[in-house]
Amino acid sequence: MRKRLAGFWLVCVLFALPALAQDRTVTGKVTSSDDGSTLPGVSIQLKGTSRGTTTDSDGNYSLTNVPADARLVFSFIGTATQEIVVGNQSTLNVQLKSDASQLSEVVVTAQGIERDRRSLGYSTQDVRGDVLAQRSEPNVLNALQGKLAGVNITGASGAPGASTNINIRGITSFNGSNQPLIVVDGIIFSNDLNQTENTLFGSQPANRLADVNPESIESINVLKGPAAAVLYGSRASAGAIVITTKTGRNMKGKTEVTVNSSYNIQNVSGLAKLQNDYGQGTQNNFVNTSGNSWGPKFGGPLTQVVTLQGETVPYQAYPNNVKDFYRQGSILQNSFNIASGDERRNFILAIGNTLQNGVIPNTKFNRTNVQVGGESRLNNGIKVNGTVTYVQTVQQGVPGGNGGSAFGQLTRIPRSYDLIGRPYQNALGRSIYYNPTQNHPLWSAYNETLQGQVDRVFGNIQIGYDVTKWLNVSYRATADTYTDRRKFVAAIGAARTPAGELREDIFFRSELNGDLIITAQKDNLFLEGLNASLLLGNNINQRKTQNPTIISQQLTIPGFENVSNGSVFSASTESSTMRRLMGYYGQLSLGYQNYLFLELTGRVDKSSTLPKANNTYFYPSAAVSFVPTDAFKLNSNVLSYAKVRASIARVGRDADPYLLNSVFEPAAYGNNAAQITFPISVGTASLPGFRIDDRIGNSSLTPEFVRSYEFGLNLGLFRNRASIDLAYFDTRSTNQIFNVSVSNSTGYDTRTTNVGSMRNRGIELVLNTTPVRLANGFKWDLILNFTRIRNKVEEIAPGVTQSPITGNAFIGINPSIVLGQPYGVIVGTANARSPQGEYLINPNTGQFVPGLAGQVIANPNPDWTAGLTNNFSYKGLSLSVLFDTRQGGDLYSFSAADLRSQGHLKVTGIDRDQPRILPGVIEVTNTDGSKTYTPNNIQISAQNYWAGLGGLASEAAVFDATVYRLREVALNYSLPGSLIGKTPFGAISVGVSGRNLFFYAPNFFMDPEVNTQGAGNIQGLDLNGAPNTRNYGVNLRFTF
Amino acid sequence: MKVLNYKKFLLVPLMLSIGACSNFVDDINLDPNKPTAVTPPVLLPTALAGSAFANNGELNRFGSVVMNYLAGAGGSPAAYDIFNTNGADFGNQWRFDIYGGALVNYQKLIEAADQNNAKAYTGIAKIMKAYTFSIATDVWGDVPYSQALKGEEFIQPRIDKQEDIYKGNQALGIQSLFDLVREGLADLEAASTSKPAAEDMVYGGNMDNWKRAGYTLMLKLANTISRKEPQLATQVINEVLTKNLYINSNALDLNVKFGSNVGSTSPMWNLAIFASFSNELIMSTRFLNVLRPSATDPTKTDPRLAKFFTKPAADYVTMDNGFRGTLPPTATWSRYAPYVTGTSGEGPVRLLTNFQRAFILAESALILGTPGNPQTLYTEGITASMKLAGVADADIAAYLAANPAVATLTGTKEQQLEQIITQKWIAWTGNGLEAWNDWRRTGYPRLTASQNAVGIDGTRPVRAAYITQEIERNPAFPNPGPQSNEKLWWDVD
Structure with missing residues (x-):
């Protein structure tokens, strides 16, 4: 295959020689x-x-x-x-x-190819940069929320820089990354999320797309299906996000300086309403070490209590004790651009800076971007362009998670505990708290931190040459490399590491891509009106990572945050990976009379991560689009435009590196409280210990495939006053490379193998209308997007009906794939039920009987999502209001279960003195062995009721995550030219904007849009993470 | 001409892309981070530490509370203390300590050592594999055994009956634990190409001690099933007595030793003394009352009390099992003393002991009629335990003289058995699992229900429920499985 393609190229190139006109x-x-x-x-x-x-x-x-x-x-x-x-x-x-708006535009497709939108046989959706900038949000992905059909975007939390998950058209790989490929100016751009701590209780690092400054973006085009993205190869099987940054191309020879400034404030949002009638304790008794609010009622005989530290304090409610933990955050963003030139020669210098202080004490996210780019077209047909960007991103976060963290404690603050009003540490710097085994949340925030500094450079160089008027050859080299230097600090006295721990954790990543692209284009080929273009390409790709980690334990000097402070380093690790890929691709596009289009694409990849015998694989796509309104001259005032389209694609995907063998690794035992890590020191000996890795390797892996069908319809109605873009897709992922779970009694946890089948079907709708357009310039545009995706795991492995998703999980709360269920359902222990479906009650206790393990208790996938953008404009004034909603889907919430079972939640304070009966029936076994069920009539106390309903590991921690949200409001005013005509300014605009201003979650008492483990395949878990924020502020933009 | 030059130039990157291809992707997929093969000396410590964690980790928190050495002041121990345990408990122990820690690495050790005939390693590995499987079956009952640890072959191993695990079942191809130990002992007798040294954290490579440990394990296994299978137990015990090779001094105890640095310390040191979870455990008032039956008569106080538990305040600060209310400051709590945890976490974790051997032989002499004098062996057990705890000989003699009701076996066989097991319980301080085994087997020591007891039916757990992961992953496991109030095969009364 290789040789044949090479020969073909030579022919193409040689053919070009005589063609000069x-x-x-x-x-x-x-x-x-x-x-x-x-x-x-x-x-x-x-x-x-x-x-x-x-x-x-x-x-x-x-x-x-x-x-x-x-x-x-x-x-x-x-x-x-x-x-x-x-x-x-x-x-x-x-x-x-x-009036032909939206329907006949040039769009940037895979590999930077520009196409007329009408020729596309698949779905793309583009977003202009100006709807991302100045939106009170420094993260591009968050700024996209609610604006795209078929795309699911979920932020981890409101912690500064916390990662954001994005999936396009659902989850297609059991095990691999389901994040779309990110391409910035042709540069394959890492959106990795590097974790220093266990994701169950770590702080929330950023996904690396956060290194892009939204202000620098000219446009984003989202290539949704595999058909759209097949030229990018395997990694685009989950779709691609193609970002184009601003250039000087449209400056018409002028030089323009643009300055943007915005300042936003942030406040914590979505905290639960708590009761203020009962204080610390249990069973109506005050207990000074209790994390519960089941103590005596306020206003009774108990007016003073003695703390664990022996101080006498009043016994009363502190209604804002949890809320006051948070501070007001701020986001200050400044950017400065100089763009100059014309379409032939131009350059841009862009500098951006973001300074964010989070609502959580001691957290921040600061980013500085410097970009230089330009292009030049020479008279001899050669075009050179390039861009290079340097980014520095500094993030500081605070660990979360059940138990020993600030957020693990904030759901366990008794209502009578004066959290903020009293000192949180003593003269020795040790925590002062009610709970002897844990630390004060403020102490944790200031003494357990993860800081990181990313230094990143990415850029490209492209040289193109028009060999003849119909043949162009270009070569593009791109590089993206970053180093994230992290420091994790757990001071002496930290709950999880009482002797303290420091980590120097360095993530290095480098990716190089080289693409040779030859395009040939011929109009009126063979017959009048038949236009053809052919693209042939070759891609070489190399990805390297290195992650050395120095873990320094058993610290001596308080406050000395250098690894030399430790005396044990045996947990230190190093991990390096390298993978390479060689790809060949081609695309043939045919258009007939500008109303019938066909596109055929194929790609062959050879990947280093698969066994030699299976490492070369081919995948094709075909797309057709047809414009009947043009073909049959059907245009009318009602139906202005119609296009039908269809595509089919298959994309192969390689494995992660190093999955082929079973391997050994340094041994370790214990959870976070009782841990040994080899080598261990026993007496005077230092003993190395290795264990077999818990994954069984597989030396005969083959690539996995995603097959996709898509049908679409575009309509322009009422002289294009309204347009509809409708897509239906059906993808099936097969031969998945998956670490399928095995019984732990095998001695292993998983076995890497090609298994399974999963299907995604969905509908996407984008409706653009202009309901009002007045002669005086007033205009109201309304954009609605709607997404409904159904995912189903059709097959796992022989004899396997469920298997956890690779990642961290708590026992009994396993994000899993389950036969016949959507991807990512949470498997846990469900309450036992009678044949009629009622809960079974233990007649001895009045509590639920022990449940059944291995049951699906939550499904994080929404039924449907929708976004509604209203843009009002009148002369220089514009107002944009975005509502979005997520219907259905579950959230598994530790925070909610904590607050309720421990008596803090508002509802637990109501009628607390009344006994209660858990819903359910009591099973009675008759003498003949038959069973009858009588309604539960066993009265229990309010405490036993709310606690018995379920704590952390129970189905009672599952809530419907339906939410309606006022996502974004932006009001902008551009000063009219008449006012600024005599000033040096070309344009001045001022605005105010806000994010997450209001939400309504009918079935949950907090903000359900949290996702503790951040970007990745595990969704729908709130494991005592940070809450969300509400942002609003002002911005100013001027050019001169 | 100019144009032609450009065209030639354009071929260069094209050629580079193609030419580089042949070596570009091949042979770079070898994991630089993890080896594909290792030697026996680095597997032995891994597996030994796994056995120690299995016995001395979370299952010891459970056993120590359920057997009333300690009381649960918070977290999981507070649940254990009111007899609550279910399939969400002990998942880590099953997955990471027992099957995925000790057992699979003993298996890998056997495979690696067999390659160069290092019989010393395979012998130790087989004995310790049997020991670790006995933990699994004694805690959970019927467990994967004959098909376990063969991940490439059986991804969902069947569950073997506890009876078959202890006795073997030829029809099903199940080797008994006794035969597994015998196989290990035979390996130890055979010539070996290499022997462990410092990486043997138990005996430092002393093979004679390992043989004694193997035979003592036979005694323990026989003792465990002796109520259900007295004949088989008698036969095994006689086999060991005839061989006359077993742990017969405290210095020969099978102790897994740990270190004092963070990351090298014994599980109970972390759980009871050092880590945040340590304030979930406090000495039980009930156990204090056993060791110190009279506050006014110091001669009645067991001299091991001060060796077994700390006393940071003026007197022992304890909690009754199941108590729910305000507790005194944690700094004053009585906790496991260095006898259990080491002064800085060194342990050791005692898996087989001289006092245990003496009590086993006392019990079997009394009940099964095996050779030996029950009283002599009983006194040997108490004395060995006291010496191990560091009690001076004179103090031992004084205590035994002052407390004839303790020192002398009296009454019916059942009453004498109660005396033996009660003393064994005291001696096992720090190893809740062994005491729990004896309590389930014999009903001794006599324990009364905790305050606020809940459980399934208000009774003390007699097994652990299967972990939920296995129920999810292996259809061989019953769902719902047996709850914590259903007895095991060897638990006859």
């Missing part, structure tokens, strides 16, 4: 057909090449070296794209018709 310069003016006004900024593209220009402020353009048979494509937002054969004309004046 007479080129000319074409000039002209572009005007609007509506009112004859000139149109500045119209894109003029030499079809089939990457060459083009834009009109200047007077609507004039000039394009050199235009071949005689060339076609020029004129496109402009809000107008219909026109394609004109140049012929022998050197002046070409064009009138563009309005």
Whole structure:
């Protein structure tokens, strides 16, 4: 295969040699057909090449070296794209018709190929940079929330920089990453999430897309299905997000300086309402070490109590004791751009800075970006462009998780505990707290931290050459490398490591890509109106990681945060990986009369991570689109435009590195409270110890595949006043490379193997309308997106009906794949039920009888999601209001179970003196062996009732996560030209914006949009993580 | 010409991409982080530590509370103390200590040692494998055994009956624990190409001691099933007595030793003394009352009290089992003393002991009629325990003289058995599992229900429920499985 392709390229290249023709310069003016006004900024593209220009402020353009048979494509937002054969004309004046908006635009598809939207046989959705910037949100992914159909975006929490999960069209891989491929200016961009601590109770590091400054983004195009992304190869089987940053290309020869500033404040949001009638203790008795609020009622005979430290304090409610733990956070963002040039030669310098102080004490997220980029087209047909960006991101977070962390304690603060009003540490720097085994949350926040500094450089260089007017060769080299230097500090006295622990944890990652792309393009091939283009490409890819970790334990000097302070280093580790991939790809695009399009794509990958015998694999896609309104001249005032499209694709995926063998590793025992790590020192001997890794390797792995069908419909109605983009997709993932669980009595935990089948079916709808457009300039645009995805695990492995997802899990709360269920359901112990489905009650205790293990107790997948954006504009004033909703899906909440079973929650304070009966029936076995069920009538105390309902590991910790949210509001005012005409400023705009201003969750008493383990395949768990925030602020932008 | 040059230049990257291909992706997928093979000396400590964690970790928190050495002041021990335990408990012990820790690495040790005929290693591994399997079956009853530890072959091993595990079952291809120990002992007798040294954290490579440990394990296993299978037990005990090779001095105890550094310390040191969980355990008032029956007559006080438990305050600060209410400051609590945990976490973890051997022989002489004088062996057991705890000979003699009701076996066989097991219980301070085994077997020591007892039916647990992971992963496990109030096969009364 390799040799044959190489030979083919040679033929292509040699073919090109004699082709030289007479080129000319074409000039002209572009005007609007509506009112004859000139149109500045119209894109003029030499079809089939990457060459083009834009009109200047007077609507004039000039394009050199235009071949005689060339076609020029004129496109402009809000107008219909026109394609004109140049012929022998050197002046070409064009009138563009309005109202074909959204339907005939140039979109950036895989490998940076620009395509007319109407030719696409698959779904993409683009977002302009201006709906991401100035939205009170420093993270691009969060700023995309609610704006895309088919895309699920969930933030981990409101902690600064906390990671955000994104899945496009559901989960397609049991084990591999289901995050889409991120491409920034052609650079394959790592969105990895590196964890220093166990995700069950660590702080929440950022996913690396957070290194992108939203202010620098010109546009984002989301390639949703495998068909759209197949040219990018395996990693795009979960879709791709193609980000294009701002350039100087549209500056029309001018130099423009843009300055943006915004300041936002953050407040904690979504905390539960708590009762304020009962204080610390249990069974109506005060107990000074209790984390419960089952103590005596306030206002009774008990007015003073003695703390664990022996102090006498009043016994009363402290209604804001938990809320006051949080502070007001702030986000200050500044950016500065200089863009200059024209479509031939241009450059940009962009500098951005974000300073965020979180609502959690001692947390921050600071980012500085510096980007330099430019391009130059030489007269001889060579084009060179490149960009390089340096980012420094500093993040500081506080661990969460059950028990020994600030957040693990904040759900266990008795209502009578004066959390903030009294000192949290003593003169020796040790915590002062009610619970002898834990630390004060503020002590934890200041003494248990994870700091990280990312230094990242990414960039590309591309050289292209128009060999002939129909043949272009280009080579693009991209690099993305970062080092994240982390420091984890757990001071002496930390609950989980009483002797203290320091870690120097360094994550290095480097990715190199080289792409050779040859494009050939021919119009009127064989018959009039048949346009063809062919792309052939080769990709070489290398990914390297290294993660050395120095773990320094048993600290001596308080407050000395250097690893030399420790006396035990045996837990230190090192991990390195390298993987390489060689890919060959090709794409043939055919268009007939601009109403019928066919695109065929194929790619062969050879991956280092698979066994040699199986490491080369091919996958194809085909897409067709048809515009009947053009084909049959059906356009009317009602139906302006219609397009039907269909695609089929199959994408292969390789394995992670080093899965082929069973291996040994340094041994360790114990949980976070009783741990040994080899080598251990016994007497004077230091003993190394290795154990067999708990995964059984597999030397005969084969690639996994995702097969996808997609059908779509685009409609333009009422002279394109409304447009509809509807997609239905059906993907099936097979031959999954999965660490399938095995019985632990095998001595192992998982076995790597190719197994299973999983299906995703879904509907995406995007509706764009302009309900109101008045002559005075007032306009109301309404954009609705809707997503409904159904995932089903159809097969796991022979004899296996459920298997946990790779990752960290608490016993009995296992995010899993279960036969016949959607991906990621939580498997745990469900209450035992009678045949009629009622809970069984233990007649001795009045409590639930022990439950059944291995039951699906929660499904984190939503039934459907939708977003509704309203844009109102009037002259310089614009208002954007985004509502979104998530319907259904479950959240498994430690925080909720804690607050309720421990008597803090508001509802537990109501009628507390009344005995209660748990819902259920008592099983009676009759003499003949038959069973009858009588309603439970055993009265128990309120404490036993709420605690008996269920604590952390029970189905009672599961809640419906349905939520309606006012996600985003942005009001902006651009000063009219008449006001600033005499100033040096080109434009000035001021605005206010807010995020997460309001939410309503009908079945949950906190904000259900949390996801403790962050980006990844495990979703739907709140394991005592940080809460969300509400942000609002002002922004200012001016150019000169 | 200019154009032609460019075209040639363009071929360069193209050629580079193609030419690099042949070596570009092959042979780079070897894991630089983890070896694919290791030698016996690095597997032995791993597996030994696993057995120690199995006995001395969470299951010891459970056993120590359920057997009333300690009371549960919080967390899981507070639940154990009111007899609550279910399939969410002991998952880590099953997965990481027993099957995925000790057992699989004994298996890998046997495989690695067999490759170069290092019989010393395979002998130790087989004996300790039998010991560790006995923990599994004594805690959970019927467990995967004959098909376990063969991940490539059986991903869902069947469950073998406890009876078959102890006695073997030829029809099902199940080797008895006794035969597994015998196989290990035979390996120890055979020539070995290499022998362990310091990595043997138990005996430092002394093979004679390992033989004694193997035979003493036979005694323990026989003793465990002696109520259910008295004939088989008698036969095994006689086999060992005839061989006359067993642990017969405290210095020969099978102790897994740990270190004093963080990351090297014994499980109970962390759980009872050092880590945050330590304030979930406090000495039981009930056990204090056993060791010190009279506050006014110091001669009645067992001299081991001060060796077994700390006394940071003026007097012992304890809690009644199942108590729910305000507790005194944690700094004053009486906890396991260095006898159990080591002064800084060194342990040791005592898996087989001289006093245990003496009490076993006393019991079997009394009940099964095996050779030996029950009283002599009983006194030997008490004395061995006291010496192990560091009690001076004179103090031992004084205590025994002042407390004839303790020192002398009197009454019916059943009453004498109660005396033996009660003293064995005291001697086992720090090893809740062994005491729990004896209590389930014999009903001794006599324990009364905790305050606020709940459990399944208010009674003390007699087994652990299967861990939920196995129920989820292996259809061989019954769901629902037996609860904590259902007796094991060898638990006859």
